[in-house]
Amino acid sequence: MKIFILKRLLRGGQKRILLIVELFFSFIAFFFILTFIIGEIDNTKYPLGFDYKNLYKVDIDVTAQTDDMDVVMENFRNIMRYVRAYPGTQNFGRCQSSFFFMKEGYMNPSKPLKSKDIAVPSNLVNQILASDEVAEVLNLKLLEGRWFSVEDNASKNRPVVLTQNLKERMFGSENALGEIVDYCGQQCIVVGVCNDIKHKGDYTQPELTIFIRNVDVEDLPYETWMCMSGSFCGQNLLLKCNADLPASFEEDLTRKVAVNFPGYNIKLTSMEKIRQKYIRSTWAPLVAIFLVISALFLNVLFGLFGVLWYNISQRTSEIGLRMAVGASKGQVYRQFVHEMMLLTTVGIVPGIIAAVQFPFLGLFQMESRVYVFAMIAAALIIYALVAICVILPSFRATKIQPAHALHEE
Secondary structure, three states, X not given: OHHHHHHHHHOOOHHHHHHHHHHHHHHHXXXXXXXXXXXXXXXXXXXXXXXXXXXXXXXXXXXXXXXXXXXXXXXXXXXXXXXXXXXXXEEEEEEEEEXXXXXXXXXXXXXXXXXXXXXXXXXXXXXXXXXXXXXXXXXXXXXXXXXXXXXXXXXXXXXXXXXXXXXXXXXXXXXXXXXXXXXXXEEEEEEEEEOOEOOOOOOXXXXXXXXXXXXXXXXXXXXXXOOOEEEOEEEEEEXXXXXXXXXXXXXXXXXXXXXXXXXXXXXXXXXXXXXXXXXXXXXXXXHHHXXXXXXXXXXXXXXXHHHHHHHHHHOHHHHHHHHHOOOOHHHHHHHHHHHHHHHHHHHHHHHHHHHOHHHHHOOOOOOHHHHHHHHHHHHHHHHHHHHHHHHHHHHHHHOOOHHHHHHHO
16 A cells, blocks of 8 residues: 555656655755764763863963063963962962863874873873862862872872773773873873863763873973874963852952063953853854754745645545545545655655764764664654644645535546
């Protein structure tokens, strides 16, 4: 029966063939955007791994006319001490990396990270050069060992802390504390393992991250250079404050620094605001594309509406005959709904076959279930909208009077 209906539908000419092609591309478009939307939502199951609340990014701007970099650096250190001493501030840390909540930024070692027989490709490693205060400022949780401290000033090897996922990648279930990691030829010692972090924001996956000690201490046994391949990187000054500080403290602290350090200005940016901007920049284009695709799909729905309306007009006598021999209005209604659902299926099935190739090819680097959910969601959206579209024409078919239809025939 269904094969007979399908043949009848396909005999509808070029217009129905065109609708099938449009349904195919509509499914692919919905699948494409829903893959990204579901993928972003799926990544929220991983904890962020660091605390952004009551945290501020501090930028220091030099307006003084001087070429003496020693003086500039000394003033930077004095400003940081002054900011740290401001009432209500808890700690002040600094790290060199791509900035937090910046998807397009990255900072990797220029060479693979090695330990024993294991080498982790450099493009998979997120590196952060951190001061001794960063763990407290970001509220990182130490799972093994400790964070950097003054006791590392006497270490022969540069200390590093690995996130749990990087530790497992390099050492598996073995103890990593005290092991040596080759960082671009520099022998570093693992002093701690901390929780995984999503440096680039809520809608990303935890990165394999190595924290490398970077402090202003003279006569260290090890060097503190940086081996970097990256973009959008820089010195990030992070200020942790008490929760009860009034909003006016930003303006007050900025003014006091300008008065006490002529030629230098600071700018405080709340990490919560940076995160909100990141969330908007993530969702705004996805929602916009989804709306555009939905608007384009309306054209397909109007085409289906027209096909069904014309189909009913041409089959008045058939409908009348069916109802004359005892078919109920519900049966007539379901007939036309089934026909449109079958036509929609003819368009969607090739789309599903094409979509199944995405996880095998790994085109978007997402987990397989994301593609599956996107396929199901895209198909359900199209079926639901088509069902809504056929309600009025199908309802019109049930209003045809058998006697009138047979009289016209």
